[in-house]
Amino acid sequence: MISITINGKEFSAKKGETVLDVCRREGIYIPTLCYQEDLTPYGGCRLCIVEVEGMPRPMTACTLPVQEGMVIQTDTPRLKELRRFTLELILSEHPYSCLVCEKKTDCASYMECIEKEAITFGCKYCSANGNCELQKLVEEFGIKEIPYQFKYRNIPVEDYDPFFERDYNLCILCGRCVRACAELRCAYVIDFHHRGPRTLVGTAFNLSHIDANCQFCGACVDACPTGAMRERYNKYLGKPDKVIKTHCMLCSIGCPINAETRENKIIGTTPDGEPLCVRGRFGIAPMVNHPKRVTVPLLNKNGQLVEISWDDALDIASNILKEYKDRTGIIFSHDLHIETINSLSTFGEISGIENLGVEIQNVENFETLCLAKTGKKIAIIAVNFDLIQDFSVFLLRIKRALNEKPVVILVDPIKTKSAEIVDLYLRPEPGKEIEVLDILLSEDNPCETGGIKKEEIVTARKLLARREVCLLYNPYNVNINGLNSQVKCYPIFGILNFPILNSGKLSSAEDIFENDGIECLYLIGTGIPPMKKYKKVIVQNCFLPDFDFDLFLPAATFLEVDGSFIDLFGNEKKLYKVCEPPGQARADEWIIKNIIERLDFELPRKNHKYHPGRVNEKEKPDSEYPFYLIVRENTFKYRGKVLSKILTGFKRIHHDCRLWINPVDASRLKVENGKPVKVIGKDFESVVEVWITDNVPEGFLFAYHDREKGLVKNKRVRVECL
Amino acid sequence: MENIEKIIKQYKEKEIDLIQVLHNIQNDFNYLPQDVLIHLSKALHIPLSRIYSIATFYAAFSLVPRGKHLCTVCMGTACHVRGAPAVLSRIEELLGIKPGETTTDNNFTLETVNCLGACALAPIVVIDGEYHGQTTVNKVDKLLEKYVRKEEKTKGI
Numbered sequence: 001m002i003s004i005t006i007n008g009k010e011f012s013a014k015k016g017e018t019v020l021d022v023c024r025r026e027g028i029y030i031p032t033l034c035y036q037e038d039l040t041p042y043g044g045c046r047l048c049i050v051e052v053e054g055m056p057r058p059m060t061a062c063t064l065p066v067q068e069g070m071v072i073q074t075d076t077p078r079l080k081e082l083r084r085f086t087l088e089l090i091l092s093e094h095p096y097s098c099l100v101c102e103k104k105t106d107c108a109s110y111m112e113c114i115e116k117e118a119i120t121f122g123c124k125y126c127s128a129n130g131n132c133e134l135q136k137l138v139e140e141f142g143i144k145e146i147p148y149q150f151k152y153r154n155i156p157v158e159d160y161d162p163f164f165e166r167d168y169n170l171c172i173l174c175g176r177c178v179r180a181c182a183e184l185r186c187a188y189v190i191d192f193h194h195r196g197p198r199t200l201v202g203t204a205f206n207l208s209h210i211d212a213n214c215q216f217c218g219a220c221v222d223a224c225p226t227g228a229m230r231e232r233y234n235k236y237l238g239k240p241d242k243v244i245k246t247h248c249m250l251c252s253i254g255c256p257i258n259a260e261t262r263e264n265k266i267i268g269t270t271p272d273g274e275p276l277c278v279r280g281r282f283g284i285a286p287m288v289n290h291p292k293r294v295t296v297p298l299l300n301k302n303g304q305l306v307e308i309s310w311d312d313a314l315d316i317a318s319n320i321l322k323e324y325k326d327r328t329g330i331i332f333s334h335d336l337h338i339e340t341i342n343s344l345s346t347f348g349e350i351s352g353i354e355n356l357g358v359e360i361q362n363v364e365n366f367e368t369l370c371l372a373k374t375g376k377k378i379a380i381i382a383v384n385f386d387l388i389q390d391f392s393v394f395l396l397r398i399k400r401a402l403n404e405k406p407v408v409i410l411v412d413p414i415k416t417k418s419a420e421i422v423d424l425y426l427r428p429e430p431g432k433e434i435e436v437l438d439i440l441l442s443e444d445n446p447c448e449t450g451g452i453k454k455e456e457i458v459t460a461r462k463l464l465a466r467r468e469v470c471l472l473y474n475p476y477n478v479n480i481n482g483l484n485s486q487v488k489c490y491p492i493f494g495i496l497n498f499p500i501l502n503s504g505k506l507s508s509a510e511d512i513f514e515n516d517g518i519e520c521l522y523l524i525g526t527g528i529p530p531m532k533k534y535k536k537v538i539v540q541n542c543f544l545p546d547f548d549f550d551l552f553l554p555a556a557t558f559l560e561v562d563g564s565f566i567d568l569f570g571n572e573k574k575l576y577k578v579c580e581p582p583g584q585a586r587a588d589e590w591i592i593k594n595i596i597e598r599l600d601f602e603l604p605r606k607n608h609k610y611h612p613g614r615v616n617e618k619e620k621p622d623s624e625y626p627f628y629l630i631v632r633e634n635t636f637k638y639r640g641k642v643l644s645k646i647l648t649g650f651k652r653i654h655h656d657c658r659l660w661i662n663p664v665d666a667s668r669l670k671v672e673n674g675k676p677v678k679v680i681g682k683d684f685e686s687v688v689e690v691w692i693t694d695n696v697p698e699g700f701l702f703a704y705h706d707r708e709k710g711l712v713k714n715k716r717v718r719v720e721c722l
Numbered sequence: 723m724e725n726i727e728k729i730i731k732q733y734k735e736k737e738i739d740l741i742q743v744l745h746n747i748q749n750d751f752n753y754l755p756q757d758v759l760i761h762l763s764k765a766l767h768i769p770l771s772r773i774y775s776i777a778t779f780y781a782a783f784s785l786v787p788r789g790k791h792l793c794t795v796c797m798g799t800a801c802h803v804r805g806a807p808a809v810l811s812r813i814e815e816l817l818g819i820k821p822g823e824t825t826t827d828n829n830f831t832l833e834t835v836n837c838l839g840a841c842a843l844a845p846i847v848v849i850d851g852e853y854h855g856q857t858t859v860n861k862v863d864k865l866l867e868k869y870v871r872k873e874e875k876t877k878g879i
Contacts, residue, residue, distance in 0.1 A: 188769030193778040204774035205756055205785075212771070420764070 004070040013066040020048055020061040023074060030074055031083060031137055033090070033225055034174035035062045039183055042175050046086045047137070050074045058082060084141050090172050091134070092148035094226065095126075099138045100145060126170070127235040128227030134172065155200070161209040162649030163282040164221050164231050168200055171228040177201060177220035184275060185396065186405075186421075189214045201228075213420065215392050216653060218281035222270055233286050237267040245272055246576045247565075248280035249335055249558040250643075251494050251635050253393060254567035255280050259559060259578040265289065266559055266579050277392045278653065279636065279643065286647050287638065288557050288579075293542050295583025298552040305552075310584060314591075316551055318598035320536045321351060324520035329355040329512040333525035333639050334495045337563030337575065340588040341500060344524070347592050351599050357512035358501050359526050359640070379407040379467035381440070381487075383433055385474040386416035389654065390635045391492060407463045411436060414630065414660075414702050415695035424460055426452050430630060430700055434482045441469065441485035476633035476705070494635030497566045524588060525555065527640030528707050540591060543641050546708050555588050556581035557638075563589075625681065625716035627665070627701045634704035642706070658691040660702035661719070666692045671721055678720040684710035687722065725750050726758055730765045740768060740776060744783055753784045781835065789824045789831040791869055793817075794848040798837030801845040805858065809845050810834065812859045816866050829873050 001012045004019075006028055013022045018041060023030050033045035041062040049058035053071035058079060061072075073079070091099070098104060106112050126132065158166040173192070178201060181187050189212045190201055203212040221229045240260030247254045248269070256272040257280055269276070269284045297313035298305045308316075321328055330353055332344060348356045378398070387395060387410065399405050408422040413430040428436040432450025439449045439457060441464075446457035471489040473480050480489055495501070512518060513531045520536040529547040530537060539545050540553040558565075560581040564574050581587070634656050636643045644651040651657065659679060661671065671677050673692045678685065679701070686709040696702040701719070703711045729746045743762065748754055754777050763770040777783045795801075795810045814820060817830050824831045838846055843855025847862065854865055 182769075188771050191769070191771035191775040193775050195779045204759075204770040 002066050002068050004066050004068075004072060006072045007074055015066075017066050018062055019050060019059075019064045019066060019070070019072060022066060023061060028074055030061055031140070032062065033133060033137070033172065034176060036176050036180070036223055039176065039179040039223075042179065044173070044175055045090070047083050049079055049082060049086075051076055051079060080141075084143065087134075087137055087141060087143065088146050088148065091138070091143075091146050093151050093153065094134060094170060094172055095152070096138075096146055096150065099135060100143055102144065126227040127230045128170075128224075130239045132227060133225035158208075159232075161214070161216075162652045163216050163233075163278065164218065164229055165235070166229050168202070168228055170226045171201055172226055173199055173201065174225060175201075176223035176225065177229060180219040180223040184219045185215065185217055185392075186399075187213075187215055187217070187219075190220060210653060213417065215388065215417075216278040216282060216649075217276060217392060218278070219271075219275065221281075231268060231282065233282065234268045238262055240267055244576055244578045246559065246578060247573045248276065248284065249496065249565060249575065250279040250283055250638055251277075251391065252492075252496050252498070252568040253391060253397075254496070254565065254571075254573045255393060257284070259284075261579050264579050275393050275396050278650075282649065283643055283647065284559065286649075287643065288559055289582075290543070290646055292544070292646060293554075293582065293585075294544055294552060295554050295581070295585045297554060297584065298544075300548070300550050300552075310586070310594075313551065313553060314594050314598055317538055317553065318595050320520060320538060320551070321353070321522065321595065322599060324536065325352055326354070327517055327519040328353045328522060329357060329515065329518040329520070330522045330524065331357045331359060331509045331512055331526055331528060332523075334358060334360050334497055334501055335558075335565070335637075335639055336497070336525050336588055337558070337561065338497060338500065338565055338572070339563050340524075340592065341497060343589050343592045343596075347596055350596055353522075355507065355512055355515060355518055357507040357509045359509045359528055360495050360498070360501055376468040377404070377406075377466070378402055379409070379464045379469050381409045381411060381437070381464075381469060381471045382418065382422070383411045383437065383471065383473040383480070384414075384478040385412070385472075385492065385632070386418050387472070388418040388421055389416060390494065394492070407467060409440075409460055409463060411440075413697060413700070414632075424456075424463055426456055426460065427697075428452055430628065430697065433478055434480065437471070437480075438484050440464075441487055474633055492568065493633055494637070498568075499566055499570055525639040527642075540588065541639055541641075542585070543639075543646065553591050554583065554585040555591065555639075556585050560585070561587040561589070625718045627699060627717050627719060628714070629679070629681070629701045629703065629711070629717045630696075630714055631703055631705050631711050634706070642704075655691045655693075656704040657689065657706070658703070659688040659719075660693055660696045661690050662696050662698045662700070663692050663694055664698050665719075666690070669719055669721060671719070676722055678722060679711075679717050680720060681710070681715050681717040686710045726761060730762065733766060740766075740773065741780070744773075744777060748783060753787045756785070781833075784831075787824070787828070789829050790873070791830050791850050792833065792848075793830055793866075794833045794835055794838075795821070796836075796838045796844070796846040796848075797834045798841065798844070800841035801837075804844045806845040808859055809847060809857050809862055812862050813847070813866065816863070827873075830869075 002015060003010055003012050004022065006023065011022055011026055020030060020035065030050065031047045033047055034042045035048060043060040043063040046060060048061040050061045051058050051073040103112055153169050155168045178191055181190050189209060190203055192199055193202055194200060203209060218231065221231055240262050242261045244259050246257060246259050248257045255274050255276050257269045257276065258272045259266055260268045260270065266285045266288050269280060296307045297310055299308045299316065330344065344356065348354060395408065409424045409426065410418050410422040411426045411428060411433055413428055415427065419425040426436060429451040436450045436452050439446065440460055446454050446461065448454050469487050471487050472492045473489060474493045475491045476493055509528055519534060521530055521534045522538045524540045527545055537549040538551045539549045540555050542555055542557055544552065558575050559578040562575060562577045564572050567573050634642060636650060636654055636656055642656060644654055644657050659677065671690050674689060676687050676689050678687055688703065688709060701717065705712060726747065729743055733743050744754060747758055751758065759773050760770060763773055777785060793813060795806060795813060797806050813832060817825055817832060819825055819832050821832050821834045840846060840853065843853065845857050847854045847857045849865065849869065
């Protein structure tokens with residue numbers, strides 16, 4: 001323990017703490033701009049200066065480690081004068097005139113004078129108005145006038161990337177975004193460039209953020225103390241009036257989020273202690289408030305959709321279910337609340353509807369990953385999934401839990417975003433992943449296997465040496481049952497509530513479709529199109545499906561209902577109601593409960609039959625179907641709706657609605673980037689937009705799982721131009 | 723590209739600085755080409771943004787192709803008071819370019835520096851690493867003529 005004196009009072013501090021740490025802990029106020037708790041101190045803004053006895057000039061508190069017997073003053077007239085001077089200099093390059101206008105208090109409600117400021121010179125129209133740290137400091141220091149001429153840098157606003165915009169004219173070069181990108185996300189997309197008065201924050205060669213491989217996690221936006229970086233969606237929606245802590249349900253990791261609302265409407269989500277990915281940061285609010293969301297019950301009357309009341313809708317639904325009782329199949333999505341899933345099984349018991357199917361594939365020998373400290377050094381082998389795109393926060397979580405960066409080796413025939421970030425990328429021929437893994441993990445002499453060179457195996461083994469190997473795989477993308485090596489394997493996928501759903505009591509969606517006795521479908525939270533003609537189809541969801549239905553019941557999203565779900569690690573996470581469901585949308589539980597009340601029959605419960613999941617056997621090459629289509633799980637989904645289909649930003653960063661094709665194949669077939677083509681397999685035919693990329697090997701096609709388009713499993717296909 | 727591999731190997735073996743690597747690349751290419759820096763970033767596992775940051779920080783590095791001869795005029799305080807602006811404007815006139823630009827025939831690039839630390843020789847003009855002290859407008863004419871001739875000779879005019 002070190003004892004120091006601050007403003008005449010004695011405090012004890014730990015070795016290694018900075019003066020600012022101690023002051024923050026003890027509630028002594030020191031103004032800062034470039035300091036952020038979870039980033040390394042930078043000492044750039046010079047506002048946190050303090051006077052230390054025995055030192056000739058003021059020191060920055062954020063970079064000053066405590067020493068025994070230090071005597072510190074944090075609030076002397078000299079410091080006040082210096083801080084004020086520094087802030088004035090900072091403001092001479094940041095549009096300020098509205099900040100210091102003497103009529104600003106009244107200007108917000110009515111404009112009392114005719115002297116208007118140009119937008120570029122003030123904060124009246126700045127999106128950060130009310131959230132700006134500079135604004136707060138000006139208020140606090142009581143600055144009424146800036147003695148320096150204002151210099152507008154006239155940098156064009158960067159508004160060409162999805163999700164957030166950048167106006168570096170407002171940037172004060174505090175470096176928080178640069179450090180957040182590097183330290184919190186290990187992404188290194190932005191950095192300072194040039195120097196002196198020309199210094200700017202930006203990407204290398206001024207590439208767009210998409211080209212610079214940005215993950216769009218929003219760490220930089222959250223770090224910015226001014227309006228230089230701003231989320232596009234809520235740019236002009238104002239300050240939130242309420243912030244509620246809940247969890248994100250858009251993937252299986254279930255990160256904690258702060259949901260910000262204004263006038264009972266969600267306007268944004270920010271991270272709550274843990275980092276977020278693009279889905280949690282920029283996907284939730286636009287999806288929940290999406291203009292295409294349906295919020296009234298709809299009835300299909302001879303091809304015309306008519307709005308009806310809930311009473312009528314529930315009557316119609318219960319009448320249909322009564323009529324088709326044991327000829328009804330229910331299919332629900334994995335991302336419902338536990339409470340809804342439970343009420344569904346009660347529903348099954350009461351109504352006698354035994355055909356209850358869930359849109360997942362069963363996985364045997366399931367073991368959940370635990371991020372607890374193992375004490376050993378870890379090496380991760382990721383097989384056939386995009387660690388960065390699908391689960392960008394996952395590596396960061398592991399890094400935080402282990403307190404070190406694990407070695408990561410990626411084995412994947414498709415070159416995904418992760419390939420450039422991992423320590424080693426091995427690209428085997430498609431279908432040879434298991435062979436490569438067996439060689440990699442065995443002690444045998446290394447040899448060339450499945451497209452991997454001997455040297456690469458040697459390098460990989462060097463990386464794995466003396467480390468505990470964890471194999472992460474997506475059971476939807478690769479079957480590791482054939483693996484001979486003894487290694488810890490953990491399935492990583494985007495399915496929520498897996499321990500409940502994988503219990504073997506539930507059928508899969510395929511089982512329901514294959515059951516010829518079923519004539520009526522009740523689809524809850526899934527966008528899965530019926531594979532054949534059904535007499536009645538009831539859909540309960542947030543967005544309209546792409547197929548015909550008889551009745552649509554508008555459901556609430558996870559932000560509008562209290563509840564819980566189980567994440568990838570087997571933990572139960574709580575969800576809290578953040579805002580009221582829009583219009584007449586209702587919670588799934590409410591709808592199911594009301595239907596049950598209207599069903600007045602009882603039938604004895606029968607045992608559910610469990611059908612084991614089928615293994616896809618690989619078909620032989622065929623001249624008629626020259627391509628092998630690889631299909632992977634799409635984790636960018638909510639209640640069966642692919643995010644790219646409703647939000648354009650996601651479409652630009654994630655090519656999940658497209659068919660990936662190698663440039664060689666593309667030029668042979670004369671297909672153009674972005675143009676639609678016809679994919680024909682033995683049992684399906686559909687039209688998909690192509691994306692030409694060498695991320696997929698020659699002779700192969702790649703697509704994300706899309707049941708609407710028939711892209712459901714690996715198969716041989718041919719491609720025809722339209 | 724062969725040279726780059728050599729430079730990268732050197733970097734890995736001797737652990738020389740990134741700045742030295744950039745110098746070596748600039749010596750080879752006369753500037754820092756974008757594709758070479760992208761390759762370098764992948765080979766050395768250094769983020770491209772960091773390399774770009776360093777390459778733009780130092781005035782010694784150029785991201786655009788430079789002329790065969792680099793003409794640097796010192797604009798430091800001592801040089802300034804002893805007539806550097808006049809020397810500079812004469813050179814601008816002779817070459818037809820502004821500081822930071824390259825002549826259309828790719829023979830000359832004109833740059834200014836803030837101080838070369840040899841104020842006793844002010845005003846200084848450096849051409850291809852050769853220091854010419856106490857220059858005047860007249861001296862500059864002769865000096866440049868020498869280089870222009872040299873270029874004409876190599877062209878065989």
